[in-house]
Each structure stands twice: as structure tokens, then as C-alpha cells.
Amino acid sequence: MSVLTRDEAQLRAQFLDVHRYTVELDLTTGDETFDSRTVIRFTARSDGDTFVELKPAELRAVTLDGHPLDPESLHDGRLPLKNLTAGEHELTVDAAMTYSRTGEGMHRFTDPSDGETYVYTQMFMDDVQRVFAAFDQPDLKAVFDLVVTAPEGWTVLANGVTEHVGQGRWRAATTPLISTYLVAVAAGPYHSVRTEHRGLPFGIHCRRSLAPYLDADAEEILEVTRACFDRYHEKFEEPYPFDSYDQAFVPEFNAGAMENPGLVTFRDDFVYRSAVTDTERQTRAMVIAHEMAHMWFGDLVTLKWFDDIWLNESFAEYMGYQTTLEATRFTEPWVEFGVTRKAWGYDADQRPSTHPVAPEDVPDTASALLNFDGISYAKGASALRQLVAWLGEKDFLAGINIHFKRHRFANATLADFIESLAAATERDVPAWADAWLRTTGVDTLTPVIGSDDGDRTLTVDRAGERPHRITVGLYDRDLSDESRLALRERVDLDIPQAAPQPLGKRPALILLNDGDLTYAKVRFDAESFDAIRTGLSGLPDPLTRAVVWNALRDAVRDGELPPAAYLDTARAHLPLETDLALVQGVLAFASAHVADRYVTPEDRPAALATLGSLCRDLLRRTEDGDNPGLRLIAVRHFIDVAAHPDTIAAWLADGTVPGGPELDPELRWRILGRLAVLGATDEAAIAAELERDPSATGQEGAARCRAALPDPEAKRAAWAAMFAGDDLSNYLFTATAQGFWQPEQADLVREYVPRYYEDVVAVAARRGPAIAVAAGKWAFPHHAVDAENLALGEACLRDADPVVALRRKLVDELDDLARALRVRGA
Numbered sequence: 001m002s003v004l005t006r007d008e009a010q011l012r013a014q015f016l017d018v019h020r021y022t023v024e025l026d027l028t029t030g031d032e033t034f035d036s037r038t039v040i041r042f043t044a045r046s047d048g049d050t051f052v053e054l055k056p057a058e059l060r061a062v063t064l065d066g067h068p069l070d071p072e073s074l075h076d077g078r079l080p081l082k083n084l085t086a087g088e089h090e091l092t093v094d095a096a097m098t099y100s101r102t103g104e105g106m107h108r109f110t111d112p113s114d115g116e117t118y119v120y121t122q123m124f125m126d127d128v129q130r131v132f133a134a135f136d137q138p139d140l141k142a143v144f145d146l147v148v149t150a151p152e153g154w155t156v157l158a159n160g161v162t163e164h165v166g167q168g169r170w171r172a173a174t175t176p177l178i179s180t181y182l183v184a185v186a187a188g189p190y191h192s193v194r195t196e197h198r199g200l201p202f203g204i205h206c207r208r209s210l211a212p213y214l215d216a217d218a219e220e221i222l223e224v225t226r227a228c229f230d231r232y233h234e235k236f237e238e239p240y241p242f243d244s245y246d247q248a249f250v251p252e253f254n255a256g257a258m259e260n261p262g263l264v265t266f267r268d269d270f271v272y273r274s275a276v277t278d279t280e281r282q283t284r285a286m287v288i289a290h291e292m293a294h295m296w297f298g299d300l301v302t303l304k305w306f307d308d309i310w311l312n313e314s315f316a317e318y319m320g321y322q323t324t325l326e327a328t329r330f331t332e333p334w335v336e337f338g339v340t341r342k343a344w345g346y347d348a349d350q351r352p353s354t355h356p357v358a359p360e361d362v363p364d365t366a367s368a369l370l371n372f373d374g375i376s377y378a379k380g381a382s383a384l385r386q387l388v389a390w391l392g393e394k395d396f397l398a399g400i401n402i403h404f405k406r407h408r409f410a411n412a413t414l415a416d417f418i419e420s421l422a423a424a425t426e427r428d429v430p431a432w433a434d435a436w437l438r439t440t441g442v443d444t445l446t447p448v449i450g451s452d453d454g455d456r457t458l459t460v461d462r463a464g465e466r467p468h469r470i471t472v473g474l475y476d477r478d479l480s481d482e483s484r485l486a487l488r489e490r491v492d493l494d495i496p497q498a499a500p501q502p503l504g505k506r507p508a509l510i511l512l513n514d515g516d517l518t519y520a521k522v523r524f525d526a527e528s529f530d531a532i533r534t535g536l537s538g539l540p541d542p543l544t545r546a547v548v549w550n551a552l553r554d555a556v557r558d559g560e561l562p563p564a565a566y567l568d569t570a571r572a573h574l575p576l577e578t579d580l581a582l583v584q585g586v587l588a589f590a591s592a593h594v595a596d597r598y599v600t601p602e603d604r605p606a607a608l609a610t611l612g613s614l615c616r617d618l619l620r621r622t623e624d625g626d627n628p629g630l631r632l633i634a635v636r637h638f639i640d641v642a643a644h645p646d647t648i649a650a651w652l653a654d655g656t657v658p659g660g661p662e663l664d665p666e667l668r669w670r671i672l673g674r675l676a677v678l679g680a681t682d683e684a685a686i687a688a689e690l691e692r693d694p695s696a697t698g699q700e701g702a703a704r705c706r707a708a709l710p711d712p713e714a715k716r717a718a719w720a721a722m723f724a725g726d727d728l729s730n731y732l733f734t735a736t737a738q739g740f741w742q743p744e745q746a747d748l749v750r751e752y753v754p755r756y757y758e759d760v761v762a763v764a765a766r767r768g769p770a771i772a773v774a775a776g777k778w779a780f781p782h783h784a785v786d787a788e789n790l791a792l793g794e795a796c797l798r799d800a801d802p803v804v805a806l807r808r809k810l811v812d813e814l815d816d817l818a819r820a821l822r823v824r825g826a
Helices: 006-015 208-235 278-294 306-327 333-349 365-369 375-391 393-407 414-422 429-437 526-538 542-557 563-576 580-598 604-621 628-641 646-654 665-677 683-692 696-708 712-723 730-740 752-767 769-777 787-799 804-825
Strands: 016-026 033-044 048-053 058-064 067-069 078-084 087-098 105-110 117-122 143-149 155-158 162-166 169-172 185-188 191-197 200-206 245-250 263-267 301-303 410-412 444-452 455-463 468-478 481-495 501-504 509-511
Touching: 006 016, 006 048, 033 048, 058 078, 078 087, 087 105, 117 245, 143 155, 143 185, 155 162, 155 169, 155 200, 185 263, 191 208, 200 208, 208 245, 208 278, 208 306, 245 278, 263 278, 278 306, 278 333, 278 580, 301 306, 301 393, 306 333, 306 365, 306 375, 306 414, 333 375, 333 542, 333 580, 365 804, 375 393, 375 429, 375 468, 393 410, 393 414, 414 429, 444 468, 455 468, 455 481, 468 526, 481 526, 509 526, 509 542, 526 542, 526 563, 542 563, 542 580, 542 804, 563 580, 563 604, 580 604, 580 628, 580 804, 604 628, 628 646, 628 665, 646 665, 665 683, 665 696, 683 696, 696 712, 696 730, 712 730, 712 752, 730 769, 752 769, 752 787, 752 804, 769 804, 787 804
Parallel strands: 016 143, 200 245, 245 263, 301 410
Antiparallel strands: 016 033, 033 087, 048 078, 058 067, 058 087, 105 117, 117 185, 143 169, 155 185, 162 169, 191 200, 444 455, 455 501, 468 481, 468 509
């Protein structure tokens, strides 16, 4: 299928003014397709030609101003509209459309728990064409009238309030002006919890089989929603611009959530069937806050073209974390951001595929889709956090409100945003934007200690070009406890400095970017590193500890700190850590990256043993039941790094961990998955567990376990399911891929490494971007850290012409592979 270029979009926006869509969808026509009838009213500003996008299973009829057009003229997803005259026109399109199993367009899902069927739309970035005919670009906003015919007993949700008008027909209230990609429908026998807030209907919705779990958390979800809604009305002068606020937790959703105005869709993993930590609840709250921020920045004011994706995502990411901090019970969202999300940004920004936060070269929609990454989210949010530190929150919000007022229900660009901010301050915002938003890469800040008449001074060496406003933390050893570090003072610095900063007596630790207000890698001088090795867990602030752990992570990735030294530091300090996000983040990096990729196969057993001992310490520390979240993290990771099956097999047999917790479905599948890797279970046990838990997540767990079995036939079946057929949904494809490659099974799967590069190109081209991304990320042979794998991947990029989405994933994964080889050789 063709992709829309920026040049085409600009020409079409100059040519057309689109007024109204009337869309009728019939969801009662079968399991494979649904009917879609669209009437588009628009004005041509001059005589000329254009096109409308549509990807139908069958195009039945098209009329333009009452005159039939030839359905056969549809080519490559485009229906030409030729010889238009200046003035108003009406286009009618009648088609049958195909349901999706990959989370793109109109996704259809049948719940294995109870046989109920659900559908929902995901239109971003250009998938509205899979649902109805449209002039599909963000700056051709229109109003939408929507009617949906659904089976008896279904509920239909949409951007506006919906009304059941009889005979299975539901009518949605007319939207204000919105972009095509923001139109949303969810339909099925949804379970709903409804309320009102500030005169608006609020609702949360999920599959019926998840109803008990949603009901258990309904008050928390709604309380977070109300609190964020109220906080945004304190920040923003423009009131919430839509007629209702529904949040639907939907199955097999590719992203975390989608900001459809009035109907936010979330992956239904956020409806917790099993125990979770408070950090995971905090993440759910942050996503709620993130998506709500989009109601203003993204929906009310929308990007003109996809080079300004960051305007949507960076703003919502920053606001999501900051508003979670300000409006909810969660007190440390920026710690989780620092140890998890920010690392995502740092990693992305050091790969060949890096790009500016605000890239200038986004020639088409396929290229734009690649920029939904750690740069547009985490680096962009970090840049905005630095902007607020530099500009001041008062001026920042004043500029935001100017922006909303100027561009409400319209489209805006980076230049418009900078102009709005500049109107609220005397600072040189355009120069800041050039330095922060138009450049790539990560600056590195290193302390250089000097002396002046016996006192110490600090000069910050900067490898990079960006200005930074940072806080430097000066810490002394606690005289009453040498294992602790006490804050002497924090000093604010602008980098580059005008002069060295006096320090007085030499501190034990000099920590650059204490508080994590800028985006840069930081290094330690030798004395500070010694203080960290003995006193990291004794630092008083979890955000300070997050900055330190990130610095150690960066040093490992850059080959400056041996992986074993990182594991030793984790072994010494993580058993004393109190912040759940830090424990989870450090253990995730230590297992998935250090143990599985950065140490050699010969050293991996020792790495796993170190992590297992660490988890045992955490389990002993939490035996009194005072910290169930910390204990849950320890149990999960103990399972993941188990080198021998006896202990975890006993847990599964007993249905509990001694001292708790009892095993819920997530833990049972996690144990069974590890036993499969170790060759300590079989198909019969997997089938029995699936009978016990036949849910959608149970189906995923079984697929993951079956693919992980160290059996040639199991590997052949998993490979065929992923690459030979098209039956796997996006989630089942991912689960199968997650189980397939295991470091313990390197010899067994060796033959599949070269096959991967042959088969992945074909499946990505055949099944589209969502599966291309999953195949490039989850099905990549990460375990094979060797020159042969790297050479095969480079040959694939050079010779096999993978589709754009797959090419980007392979470039990133191969760069990570090359980095792992460098770390091993350091």
C-alpha cells in the first residue's frame, strides 16, 4: 500500500476544506468483514484533482455529487477524484472492510474465557482507511457523525455520548473538529462503571471476563481520573473540549493507550488480574494522566504534520509524570521515569537511527511511524523538564495557554509552539529550541576537581553542545554511619560555566544532575565512585539514587564499568533499597542485559547466581509481610534467574511461595515458563495449566511456554506459527517470540539464527507494520551475541530490502548487538 508523503498532504490541504463525515458501520455482517458507508462533504478551493484513501475488502459503490465513479479505479489504497470544480462536493463510499487481528484499524477479538466478541478501532497513524474512506491527514479536520449497528446486547462507545436508537443502532453525538486519526469506536458486551464529574459523564469499560478486577480497582482509577481532570483545569485556561470522558480497556492493544478524544483506549493489561506493585499502579495513573493531557495537546490542538509527533508525545509524557506527582497519592513518579523511561531515551539516542526531538526530515507516514520511540517520548519529556527548570513553570504554563487559545480546534507546528512560549517570557526560546530540539545525541557531563588556596573547586566538562541548568549534590560521609552519605548542600549551575564553582572542603560524593532535571550522561571522579560503591544505598533521596544507578548503567553500556562490577554493586546495595521502581529497574537491566548479553556464556551462570542470591536476600528481608510489593519483585526475578528447577517447581506444586505470596495466574505462568526453559516441564503440564486458566493471558502464557520447551519439534511448531502462517494475533505472535530464543538453548536454536533473517523479511512485508515491529523486537535472536549474527543482520539490511518498520527495528537491534560485543571485549 502507498504511504502519504508530506508534499502530497500539503498540496491536498491547500486544495481542500473538509467539513463533515457521516459514517455508518454495520458490525453484524459476519466474523471477517463489516460494512462501512461514508459520506464526506468538502469544498475544493479551485478546479483540480485529488484522492481519498480506503483499504476495503470490497468496494461496492462510489458516487461523487450523485454521479457514480468506477470502483475499479481504486489503486493501492487511493481512490482518485478527478476534474473537481471549485466549490462544495459530496462523496459517498459503500464498502466492506476487513477486521484486523494485529491491532490496526478495526480489531476483532473473541475472549477465550467466555466466547464473547469485542471490537475497537486504532486509527493512528493512517489506519482510518481500514475502517472508512477519508482524506487521511491530521490537518484536514472535520466534524464526524457516527452511526453503528451492533449485535443485540452490545454496547457501543465513541468520541461523543452514544444513544441506542433501536434495532441495534447506536448514534454518537456529533464531534467538534477533530483529525481523522482520532475517530474512535469500541463495541461489544462491555462491562461499564459510570459516574459524573463536573457535569460530564465519565465511564470505564472492560471485557466482561475482567469485570471483577475492574470493579476492584474502579474507585482508584476514577479517583486518579478526577484528580488529573481537576489539576489540568487548574493549569489550563481552556476547558476540557469534549462532551464526555470514557476510558476503555481493550484486548490485544499494541500501544499503552491512545488519546482518542472522549474515548481513550488502554491495553487491558492495566486491569490487573494478578498482584502488582505500587509502582505498577503508579504507572497506570501516569498513563491516565498522559492520555488526558492529550485532550488539550494533540486533540484540541493537533500537529499539522507528523514531524511534530514530539509536540504530542513529549508534552503528554512530561505532563503525565508531573501531574501524577501533583494530583495523586503517588509521590515518586520521576524516579520511575529516571530509571526506566529515561534509559529508553538514552539508548535510542545513541543508535544510528537517532533523530532530533523535532526532526525536519519526515517525508511520509511510514517514516513518521518510526519516530514513536524513546526520543519522542522520554528525551522530549526530559527536554521539557529542562525547559521548565530554565524558563520557570509560571512562564511555561503561560506560553502553553497562549498556544491553546491561538490554535484551539486547529493545527499547529513547532514554530507556532515556540512563538507561543516566547510570548510569555523574555528568554531566547528559539535558541533553546535549536539547541535542544533540533540536535541529536546525549551530552556527557564529567566533574573536574581543582583547588584554589586549599579549597576545592568544580568545573563540569561537557562533551556535547547543549546548555544545561543542573543541580550538583555535595555529599559527605555520615559521621554516625560510614555506610550512609549525608547531603551537605545542592548547588545550581549553568553549563557551560562562567567560572569554577567553589566547593570548600572536598565532599565524599559530587553528583552532577542531582534531581535529574537535565538530559545527559554523568560520570564520577575517582573519589566519588569510591563513595558510591560503599554508600549508594545510603543516599537519602530515591531520585538521587536513580541518577546514580543510571550513571552506572551508562558506564556499563559504554564499556567503562565491567558488568561484574555492576552486579557486585547491585548485590551490595539493592537488598537495602526501599524504592520499588529502583529495585525493578536495576534487576531488569541486570538480568535482561548484563546476565543475558553483556557477560560471556561462561560467566553467565555466576551472574545468575549473584542475582539469585540478591533475590534471596530480598525475600528474607520481606518475610514479615510489611513490603508485599518488594517481595513480589523479588519472587518474579528469582523465578526468572533460576538456574535449577527444584525450588520454583516446589512453589508451583504447593501453589504458594513459603511466607507468601500465593501464586496467582501471572506467577504460575512465569514459573511454568522458566521450567520450560530448563526442560523441567512438558506439554501435558502446559495444557493442564491452560485448562486451569483459559483466559487470553492464559493463551499467551501457553504459547510462550510451548515455544520455550527445549525440544526440536516444539521449536519447529513455534517457528511455523510465527513465520509460515498468519493466524497468530499480535499478542500471540509476541508471546511465541518471547519464548523461542533462550540463552540456555543456544545450540538447539542455532540453525534458526540465519533463518530468522530470511523469514522475518517476508512476514513483515506480508502482515504489516505491527507484526513487523513485533518480529523485529521480540523475535530477534538477542541471545546470539556473536560476530556471525551481526554479519547476517548487516547482510539482511544491505541485500534483503526489509520494509521500513522492520528495517528500523533491525538497525536498532543490530546496534545493540554490536554494543554487547564491545562490552564483552572491553
